[in-house]
Amino acid sequence: MKTSPHLFKTRPFLRKKVWGGRRLEKLFGKQLEDDDSYGEAWEVADLKEGQCTVGSGPLEGLPLRALSKGWGRSLVGAGAPDDDRFPLLVKLLDANRDLSVQVHPGQEDARRMEGAHSKQESWLIVDADDTAEIICGLTDEVGPDEFRAAVDEGRVETLLNRIKVRVGDVIDINPGTIHAICSGVALLEIQEPSDTTYRVYDYDRPGMDGEPRELHVDQALEVATLGPCEQAVRRVGGSDEMLSVVSETPAYRIERIEVDQPCRLSWSVDPDSPQVLHLLDGSMVVEDGIGDQVELGAYDTAVVPAVLGSVRAEVPERCTVIVAGLAVEQLVRGLHRQIGQPVAS
Numbered sequence: 001m002k003t004s005p006h007l008f009k010t011r012p013f014l015r016k017k018v019w020g021g022r023r024l025e026k027l028f029g030k031q032l033e034d035d036d037s038y039g040e041a042w043e044v045a046d047l048k049e050g051q052c053t054v055g056s057g058p059l060e061g062l063p064l065r066a067l068s069k070g071w072g073r074s075l076v077g078a079g080a081p082d083d084d085r086f087p088l089l090v091k092l093l094d095a096n097r098d099l100s101v102q103v104h105p106g107q108e109d110a111r112r113m114e115g116a117h118s119k120q121e122s123w124l125i126v127d128a129d130d131t132a133e134i135i136c137g138l139t140d141e142v143g144p145d146e147f148r149a150a151v152d153e154g155r156v157e158t159l160l161n162r163i164k165v166r167v168g169d170v171i172d173i174n175p176g177t178i179h180a181i182c183s184g185v186a187l188l189e190i191q192e193p194s195d196t197t198y199r200v201y202d203y204d205r206p207g208m209d210g211e212p213r214e215l216h217v218d219q220a221l222e223v224a225t226l227g228p229c230e231q232a233v234r235r236v237g238g239s240d241e242m243l244s245v246v247s248e249t250p251a252y253r254i255e256r257i258e259v260d261q262p263c264r265l266s267w268s269v270d271p272d273s274p275q276v277l278h279l280l281d282g283s284m285v286v287e288d289g290i291g292d293q294v295e296l297g298a299y300d301t302a303v304v305p306a307v308l309g310s311v312r313a314e315v316p317e318r319c320t321v322i323v324a325g326l327a328v329e330q331l332v333r334g335l336h337r338q339i340g341q342p343v344a345s
């Protein structure tokens with residue numbers, strides 16, 4: 001890779017899903033190729049199952065993999081577990097119908113189970129019907145035999161803990177927690193870059209190919225905590241703080257910047273982590289200080305390589321931006337705001 005690391009916008013990898021709908025286009029402004037049901041926009045993804053591509057600048061169209069390999073630690077930071085794979089997976093997701101009930105392995109599970117990768121995930125609800133719910137954990141503790149019997153007898157739904165959610169709610173799904181996103185929810189999902197999913201229930205419905213999707217009950221029982229979830233739903237926003245912490249997990253950290261008037265922002269970037277910027281609201285023009293800039297509207301995503309050191313942004317009116325990165329002490333350091341109309345350059 002000849003070009004040196006710079007800021008870039010991403011173009012998502014779009015996935016059709018049996019439970020998907022049309023909100024990726026209607027709400028998030030993603031261009032869908034046909035009239036099918038789409039479930040996921042992989043805004044930042046460097047997996048063999050799918051790659052986002054560069055959506056701006058001289059490298060437009062290149063898969064993220066090429067940058068991870070070419071830029072290495074300059075992109076992913078000194079703290080990344082692997083120097084040639086991007087350490088986060090960020091998706092927008094439209095649950096028009098219920099998603100399968102599933103569980104992911106943790107780091108210890110992944111060491112003993114072949115082909116498994118640890119997966120922690122966090123959900124930030126961005127759209128929700130009045131009756132929207134998620135499933136997190138079980139209502140009571142049950143033994144593995146009892147759980148398996150419930151699966152075999154088609155009554156696993158009676159064991160699941162359902163929680164009502166609203167826009168602005170956040171929940172961390174720890175490895176081992178049985179979970180599902182239910183119909184009527186659209187969310188931003190930030191997670192470890194893994195597609196290791198053990199499905200325990202799929203509502204006895206056919207998949208995209210007309211056949212029922214495979215269940216993985218044995219593997220699920222090896223990793224699942226069969227009881228109530230320890231994580232609670234939290235609300236973000238609503239405070240006067242310009243910068244707030246959305247989530248802190250062993251694998252990644254999520255922060256949020258919210259400003260409600262025209263201004264110029266600047267902050268420092270921890271060299272141990274890249275930053276993923278995802279705009280929830282408003283617009284901003286982000287600059288990396290070495291001549292590259294990208295314009296972000298609602299539900300657009302940009303990646304700031306760890307090596308860049310700092311970021312500046314012009315906010316014409318207002319914006320809410322989610323900043324995701326590795327589990328460093330603080331992602332957005334020394335946030336500075338200069339109020340007033342940005343000077344045209």
Ligand code: ZN
Pocket residue numbers: 102104121179
């Ligand atoms: Zn999951």
